Amino acid sequence: DADVTQTPRNRITKTGKRIMLECSQTKGHDRMYWYRQDPGLGLQLIYYSFDVKDINKGEISDGYSVSRQAQAKFSLSLESAIPNQTALYFCATSDASGGAINEQFFGPGTRLTVL
């Protein structure tokens, strides 16, 4: 979905390096999310933010941090990357007024490999 963009799309890095993944959206949504996807494990929530001053941990936040720089921007950082953080990372957004279903709109993903 072109309304949610992620950079970079692919990244290879080494153990111990600091990595930042960026997400931008033009949908005007308040809510933003970071997930990781691993084969056989589905989507796991890392962090989520309901507005610029609201940051919440998800189910697998250890080893990650986030920054909500603006309504439209939500960054995910790996302070010291390790090989088991190799995964596909997705950013998603949702509209607070979007009804009970809370449809989430996903970016195209960032494939991260930690050697």
Next chain:
Amino acid sequence: QKEVEQDPGPLSVPEGAIVSLNCTYSNSAFQYFMWYRQYSRKGPELLMYTYSSGNKEDGRFTAQVDKSSKYISLFIRDSQPSDSATYLCAMSLQGAQKLVFGQGTRLTINP
């Protein structure tokens, strides 16, 4: 034990077949049940959703929820090669803003 279980497959069927995809869950408080479709090298997109129990039909797709068995299904009729994708079930509580996803089932429809 995950809250939502889904067989990751892969599942491969011939074109025109009826496909059944399923998820089980353990939290009886889930009220909203969704199916997301994810094409290769893309993010997931919402395909269908249902509230509480019952069926919902949209073209060739039918979503079914059986709350008594904690079991949901997605049926695809007259399957097409363009239906080849990973299908993820997702669920949420009433008023909750987080989704709980299944592992996803990778489906291939062979021409």
